[in-house]
Amino acid sequence: MKDISKSVEKIDAKEKISGRMKYVSDYKMDDMLYAKTVRSTQCHAKIKAIHLPELPKGYYTVDYRDIPGENFVKMIFEDWPVFAEETVNYIGEPILLVVGKDKAVIQSIIRDITIDYEPLKPTFEYTKSEVHYHYTKGNPKPIFDKHNQHIEYTYKTGYQEQAYIEPQGFIAYLEGERIVLEGSIQAPYYVKNAVVNTMACEADAIRVIQTTVGGAFGGKEEFPSVMGCQLAVAVHKIKQPIKLIYEREEDMEVTTKRHPSKIVMTAAIDSNQKIAGLHARVALDGGAYVGLSSVVLSRAMIAATNAYTIDHLDIEGDVYRTHTVPNGAFRGFGAPQMIFAIEMFMHHIAHTLKIDPFAFRMNHLAKQGDLTSTSGTFRDPILMPEMIKKACDISNYHEKVKTYSDPKVRKGIGMSWFFHGCGFTGSGEAKHINAKVKLKKDDQDVVHLLIAAVDMGQGAKTTLMKVASHVLEIPLSQIRYANPDTDEVPDSGPTVASRTAMIVGGLVARASKQLKAKWAKGKEVVVYEQYQQPDYVKWDEETFTGDAYPAYSWGVNIVEVEVDKATYEVDVKKCWSVYDIGKSLDDLVVLGQADGGAAQGIAYGYLEVMNHKDGKIQQKNMTDYIIPTAVDMAQTETHFIENPFALGPYGAKGAGELTLVGGAPAVALAIEMAINKHITKIPVTPEFIMELMQNDDR
Amino acid sequence: MTTVKFTLNGKKVTLETDISRRFLDVLRNDLNQTGPKEGCGEGECGACAVLLDGHSVNSCLLPLAYVHNKEVMTIEGYAETERYKVLEEAFIHEGSVQCGICIPGMMIAAESLLNQNPNPSETSIRHSLSGNLCRCTGYNMIVKAIQRAAQRGKGLW
Amino acid sequence: MVKHYLPSSFQEALEIKHQEDVMLIAGGTDLMVQHRTWSELPPQFDKPLLFLFNLAELKYIKKDANTLYIGSMTDLETLLYHNDTPPCLKDIIALMASPAIRYVCTLAGNIVNASPAADSLLALYALDAKLVLTSLKEERIVSIESFITGPRQTIIKSNEIIKEIQLPHQPFNRVHFKKIGGRKSDAISKLAFLGLANVNQDHQIDTFRIVLNAVAPTLIRLHETERTVEGLSLEAFKHQKDALLEAYNTAIKPIDDQRSNRTYRRQAALNLIRQFIETL
């Protein structure tokens, strides 16, 4: 049989290249109305009064009083209102929608709305903890008492905006009594479940259909549920189709971003100059509402030891509430912050101990059979030594380290090691998601993949169809995979957490096998599969003990930079990567993930600046929020080492997030070498480099 | 209302409308060309790019009046050309397409470049894409596709 | 709806401008951004627009023995690839916006928009550009520095249109341009630096220019300071380094904003000046 890794023409490439592919902003319907959101201009205030102008016929406002069910958006933590009621908690919080036919009229209505506020005292600091987690491994306390050489560093990371090129959007309409929502989303069933809760209706009263997604990166995981709920309420009230597409500035100011964080790391060093124990205190800025920040926090905490084995751990974390835009899912999901911290910390310990960072890290590298941070087991082979060697060889790493360590040379090379747990954290897959897939062969012998997984560009359609095609031994042209529609597909879970290839793909492979066995030419055959947690995976949610993930993908990134002496600007010269993603389901698809992930991960480390001033986002458009252009992006050289995972389809593990998480520490370490200063904060902007260089002590 | 005349994908168009309207809106709403997309509305992303007398422009910033007496080609029209086929093959071959929202704009930028310079260096390819943001691919696979198209399409540009 | 004008000759444009309070629009790359409202709605202007870019009469690049004449509707892509465009202006244009924007936008627009971060102004200031301001009855020629009086402020009169930009030919054998943006291309300047000098065969500095943007309300060029070094030998010039740096350090007044901060702007500006001086 053909090697599944060999690339095929991407399923949707032609339609996309030619501009024929329709995205939600291209949809139009008869009698369609437009909606625009009226938002809080205050970061924390009581709403004393809302003065509405008289509305022309055919124009409406929709607010919390129109909600039939509960006024919160059902996600993990139930605190995020669909519409603000008495108080507002961040600038940009939605208060009401204005809906009508003519955008100009809507604009003028909005101009005439005045809202009286009574300002309340806002918080922007890490003071109000909403979620607190804590876990230990081994016996950290006695270890810290025994080894009294303690090294402590504090790391800080900033916002990152997903900056998908297609802004958020939906179109909603009635189909009889039912409400249909079509939108640019990653998780059709998240939207459906949230809307059912807000509308207090039966599950089958709501239908959610994914439109082709123009980029998501986590930004369309939970946030669309907010818009979906608002639109459902509006359609229920007005009974006409309504379209709601965010403007770029609106999208940048009010949608979820990567959590800023502060991470304090303390290590107890033993007499062999090894880390005997590690403390980590993780603080995430959750913004005004917790949403799914608690899950982001747990992924960050579990990544505390990254690709290293440390026997004694005491890891604590909090999500803090602040009066800023709520933060949420973004490719990597807590891991990028933590992996930045630990990778820098390993170097900073080595510098403090005056030993070679490379040897120090090698001494701690995790091996097959070691206990994970949560006392689970790394069951599968870990190929990191081989991967590290490869990465060093192709980049000439060790030579360059020698040359660039000369303080006069303003060049640097940085290497990060990292892993990413595939699938939902802990018992997420088994307890909360319980993914199902359905395959249907119709009487024309065409096979339909009926799954909720969304192709948001990462190539899920291509790879999952290939899995089915290989198992069934039929050509791709005999397989269909439409954008998920909750009327047609069972809940295979959201398209997040690097779970689609491995978990959903695994189910597709099993279902295909089943279908193959039941194949009856010219007859309709339907098969189902459901996720089963492997027996060996045990997880205790309360204590954070056991196997947090069924499998891990691994990676090495090496980044080379040069820092301009006069302007402190960073020039990224090249990026080398080696990954273990089990088995590639399509070489070009995974290469695309690698390049795109590197672009975002590296830019997170040195380029992308977003901050708020008294709760107001300062970089609120594409001019001010800088993402890399083709000129900024360095050449990449990427290799994949095969290490098939028994339970993944053809051995595949996750690849989507892995490729982002190592970028920031690699570039930060490179800059650190170039300027010969410790870096404890990202993004490492020219402004920050200047500050560091003016401080003479290392 | 002023009358504006131009050619769109080889066909003559005459419009009577507010000539300060964004050309992007005219294309998408009045002329049913939805290949150009709105990614930012402020000239940064290039998703709205179209060819004006053979050069890429951002239709989100272009007042309709600007195209008066000019030749416009959208991705829909470009898709009918020989040159398009070469670029299409290259984009597929190099795996350059992910979410796709930036891709019609990338095609327009590539055409505009090759039209000016059939043998571009890697550096000039990168600079020619500087007004086209892609958040998915990290650009390298797009740059390679344009290199491939330049090679394989020799004589076409 | 306001009525907009699409004149077919410069004369007609001048007449309209004479009779009515209209807003001039060239490429629109500043105006269409500044006046945008909600996608699908026309931009919001409180005056009628007078569209200039279709005027072929204003699209030209000509020269005589002393001067280069640039018609005000010449787009930046044309300038970028034209043989007669001064090298320093080419360097600058190559890093302005993107090819698609450059194909429609103009020097006139960059000038009248009068942003402290405008890039082309570096060259126009350094090269002593002159502007031809035309109205129905009159024509006057003013220097670029007297034209711009503050951020977004100029001395243009309500009936005037910039017809032409004139650049006197001046030889420079040292050109150093550096733009610092948030990224390597398509970025608004955090600050930008242009240093020009002509060093003659006797190693004397004939002419010396430094212009900076985004470090003060308008671009910085210090004529007095330039004069203090012109005529000096390179040897003598190097001794003036500290005095020069001090002069610029006093003149610049950078601010904090969403793109950068004042400390960085000042430091980077001084570093670039030092670098230029040291490499002369």
Ligand SMILES: Cc1cc2nc3c(=O)[nH]c(=O)nc-3n(C[C@H](O)[C@H](O)[C@H](O)COP(=O)(O)OP(=O)(O)OC[C@H]3O[C@@H](n4cnc5c(N)ncnc54)[C@H](O)[C@@H]3O)c2cc1C
């Ligand atoms: C994505 C993007 C990137 C950009 N990057 C840069 C950059 O890197 N560097 C930079 O400096 N700028 C940049 N700009 C700003 C802009 O492109 C420039 O200022 C451009 O030169 C403006 O020219 P225009 O013809 O488009 O001006 P318009 O928007 O048409 O006009 C600007 C102003 O000039 C007036 N005006 C125009 N023509 C005349 C005339 N003949 N007589 C009198 N008044 C006139 C108008 O009334 C208006 O006030 C960028 C803009 C965008 C959208």
Ligand code: FES
């Ligand atoms: S939509 Fe026109 S450049 Fe982004």
Ligand code: FES
């Ligand atoms: S492919 Fe998604 S933005 Fe380019």
